[in-house]
Amino acid sequence: MRGKDVRLEDVVMRFGDFTAVQKTSLKINAGEFFSVLGPSGCGKTTILRMVSGFIEPTEGSVFIGEDNMRGLGPARRPTALIFQNLALFPLMSNWENVAFGLEARGIDRKTRRNRAFELLALVGLQGHEEKTPAELSGGQKQRVAIARALAVEPAVLLLDEPLSALDLKLRQYMRAELKEIQRKTGVTFIFITHDQGEALTMSDRIAVMKAGVVEQVDTVDNIYANPKTPFVATFVGENNVLQGKVAQADKEYAVVETSQGPLRGLNQDGLSAGETAMLFVRPERTVLVNGVIPDNSFEAHFERRDLEGAYVNLFFKTDAGPFIVHEANRGRHGDLAGAAKVGFNAGDAIVMRPGEVDNE
Amino acid sequence: MNELIRSYGKGLTAVFVTLTAFWLLILIILPQAFMLEHSLWIIDRDDQLGMKIDRAYSDLGLMEYDLNSKEGDEKTALQEEVDSLKATIAELEAQETDPPTVYGLQNYTKMSSLHFTIFVKSIVYALMVTVLALIVCYPIAFTIAKLATPQRAALLLLGLIIPYAINELLRVYAWLMILDYQGVVNSFLAWLGLVSFENKSWVPFLEYSGSVFVALIYAYVLFMIFPIYNTVDTLDKNQLEASRDLGASTFRTHWRVVIPHAKPGIAVGCIMTFMLSVGSYSVPQIMTRGKSGDWFSQLIYRQFFESQNWNVGAAYSFSLVLVCLGFILIMMKVFKVGIRDIAK
Numbered sequence: 073m074r075g076k077d078v079r080l081e082d083v084v085m086r087f088g089d090f091t092a093v094q095k096t097s098l099k100i101n102a103g104e105f106f107s108v109l110g111p112s113g114c115g116k117t118t119i120l121r122m123v124s125g126f127i128e129p130t131e132g133s134v135f136i137g138e139d140n141m142r143g144l145g146p147a148r149r150p151t152a153l154i155f156q157n158l159a160l161f162p163l164m165s166n167w168e169n170v171a172f173g174l175e176a177r178g179i180d181r182k183t184r185r186n187r188a189f190e191l192l193a194l195v196g197l198q199g200h201e202e203k204t205p206a207e208l209s210g211g212q213k214q215r216v217a218i219a220r221a222l223a224v225e226p227a228v229l230l231l232d233e234p235l236s237a238l239d240l241k242l243r244q245y246m247r248a249e250l251k252e253i254q255r256k257t258g259v260t261f262i263f264i265t266h267d268q269g270e271a272l273t274m275s276d277r278i279a280v281m282k283a284g285v286v287e288q289v290d291t292v293d294n295i296y297a298n299p300k301t302p303f304v305a306t307f308v309g310e311n312n313v314l315q316g317k318v319a320q321a322d323k324e325y326a327v328v329e330t331s332q333g334p335l336r337g338l339n340q341d342g343l344s345a346g347e348t349a350m351l352f353v354r355p356e357r358t359v360l361v362n363g364v365i366p367d368n369s370f371e372a373h374f375e376r377r378d379l380e381g382a383y384v385n386l387f388f389k390t391d392a393g394p395f396i397v398h399e400a401n402r403g404r405h406g407d408l409a410g411a412a413k414v415g416f417n418a419g420d421a422i423v424m425r426p427g428e429v430d431n432e
Numbered sequence: 433m434n435e436l437i438r439s440y441g442k443g444l445t446a447v448f449v450t451l452t453a454f455w456l457l458i459l460i461i462l463p464q465a466f467m468l469e470h471s472l473w474i475i476d477r478d479d480q481l482g483m484k485i486d487r488a489y490s491d492l493g494l495m496e497y498d499l500n501s502k503e504g505d506e507k508t509a510l511q512e513e514v515d516s517l518k519a520t521i522a523e524l525e526a527q528e529t530d531p532p533t534v535y536g537l538q539n540y541t542k543m544s545s546l547h548f549t550i551f552v553k554s555i556v557y558a559l560m561v562t563v564l565a566l567i568v569c570y571p572i573a574f575t576i577a578k579l580a581t582p583q584r585a586a587l588l589l590l591g592l593i594i595p596y597a598i599n600e601l602l603r604v605y606a607w608l609m610i611l612d613y614q615g616v617v618n619s620f621l622a623w624l625g626l627v628s629f630e631n632k633s634w635v636p637f638l639e640y641s642g643s644v645f646v647a648l649i650y651a652y653v654l655f656m657i658f659p660i661y662n663t664v665d666t667l668d669k670n671q672l673e674a675s676r677d678l679g680a681s682t683f684r685t686h687w688r689v690v691i692p693h694a695k696p697g698i699a700v701g702c703i704m705t706f707m708l709s710v711g712s713y714s715v716p717q718i719m720t721r722g723k724s725g726d727w728f729s730q731l732i733y734r735q736f737f738e739s740q741n742w743n744v745g746a747a748y749s750f751s752l753v754l755v756c757l758g759f760i761l762i763m764m765k766v767f768k769v770g771i772r773d774i775a776k
Contacts, residue, residue: 159670
């Protein structure tokens with residue numbers, strides 16, 4: 073098995089008057105674990121269905137490797153899809169499920185049975201071959217679905233939120249498992265999810281989508297550290313948002329006049345004085361001011377703290393909205409009350425042109 | 433039971449139970465038992481009985497006439513003869529109105545070879561109707577359940593149901609008009625110049641069993657479509673897409689994914705269609721107008737209402753019931769569905 077690259081060239085998808093995907097170009101490298109991340113209804117599943125061949129883009133083309141996929145149905149594309157609900161065939165045994173793609177290719181029963189047993193062994197399901205999917209646990213079903221998809225030796229494996237039905241522990245385990253299978257097989261994985269944690273832990277690169285538009289395509293590190301839009305900044309991970317007007321700006325930094333006073337951050341969008349702006353700073357980059365005074369600091373009203381074990385989230389109220397400080401638990405937050413001084417360094421904050429943020 | 437009492441109270445529960453018992457006993461068990469009992473006895477009646485009674489009556493008339501002209505001892509002797517003849521007549525009449533019944537299986541075993549041929553032919557025809565109906569209805573049911581948009585599916589279902597608001601006989605007569613010698617189809621053929629009414633070169637559709645098949649399929653289409661539609665409708669659409677995505681052809685998707693899922697519906701549809709067509713009286717009666725041989729249902733009708741032989745009629749109908757039961761069991765076995773799946 074060898075992965076192939078996938079290219080979307082100026083692809084547009086409309087359903088009647090509704091544009092599900094605005095003009096998009098995207099290149100997914102061969103053998104890459106690529107995630108498409110976005111809230112429900114953002115068009116990520118539409119992208120997946122265009123690649124798998126269930127729908128044809130209204131405009132533009134999908135290429136897999138060198139081949140234009142226009143006019144090819146899902147049966148004739150080198151892709152395999154893992155459905156959100158897995159869509160295992162309940163009336164077939166597990167090995168028959170896995171062998172179904174081979175059966176469709178006219179491979180004789182003995183060969184496909186052997187191949188199915190091999191694949192089930194690969195995903196750690198020896199001894200479950202003759203059972204039906206209903207007799208398996210959620211995680212085991214997941215693996216049958218993976219084995220079934222891999223049986224047809226796809227160049228591209230498409231995964232439509234397959235982990236969303238699992239409980240947290242299993243989900244975390246399956247993340248590692250999927251990553252491992254991807255590494256072993258070298259198949260290109262395109263993973264659709266609305267769970268940013270899932271996307272961040274597994275992917276090489278991520279495309280973040282909102283309302284039919286790809287907002288940013290980048291490596292996981294860059295998506296998290298250098299979000300390009302307010303939506304990406306707030307949808308991927310947590311971010312404190314402070315709004316205001318740019319008071320002064322140079323190439324590198326901008327100072328934003330907020331209700332908490334002037335705050336300095338990286339001038340990512342090249343704003344100039346007088347423009348409205350949003351300043352983003354991750355909770356883990358903020359501190360309770362204690363001795364060393366960071367570049368920016370202001371008074372905020374302490375509301376409550378959430379203990380996460382190794383970490384604590386401290387919630388503050390400011391005139392600009394809520395402000396969260398995420399700190400290592402050093403056992404010194406119990407006596408916080410009333411006003412406290414919080415702050416962050418200018419290099420950890422990003423100033424952007426205002427835009428829609430994720431409100432969840 | 434306790435559950436029912438808790439939910440509905442004693443009064444309502446009693447009503448439910450009574451109604452169910454009434455339904456089962458009066459409407460199902462009793463008629464069947466009556467039929468079975470009738471089919472199992474034969475009337476051991478003297479063929480000459482009627483003649484004997486007639487002859488006795490005429491003798492009696494003569495004797496009574498003679499009685500007036502006789503005197504004394506002769507008269508008493510004749511009177512005795514008259515009395516004994518009257519007693520014989522009473523006895524014969526009793527035999528006629530209440531003949532002795534003998535139980536046995538003769539009604540089942542002595543079916544004539546012609547009747548047996550019709551019996552087998554009807555079963556084969558009903559099986560053919562069932563298979564044809566399945567072939568016609570499965571694609572329709574699948575289309576409505578999975579391919580049509582919800583609005584269109586509703587419209588299609590409505591279109592299927594509306595004809596059923598019309599009396600079955602009218603629907604059959606409609607087919608009669610279509611397939612008759614000078615019916616719609618032949619008129620169309622005549623318009624094309626293929627047949628001519630003048631020299632009676634029309635296609636005699638009604639003389640073929642096929643016309644009965646068509647009308648039967650049309651009459652019982654819904655009983656096939658709805659059970660299949662109901663089961664196919666519950667099939668997860670992703671299963672179809674998964675099958676396609678794995679490279680399966682349309683045929684394989686149906687054979688391996690849709691049909692196994694729809695099995696209970698197909699079994700129920702086949703059972704209903706088979707039972708209704710094997711027992712249908714009006715459709716073969718109207719469609720053939722006696723021109724292409726009786727169906728077994730017509731034979732049963734004749735036994736009851738033309739030969740006045742209820743016992744044989746009962747035996748014939750009970751044979752049909754047994755065939756239907758056998759068919760149900762075979763379907764359950766073939767489709768590996770339980771009685772619970774069918775009840776669903």
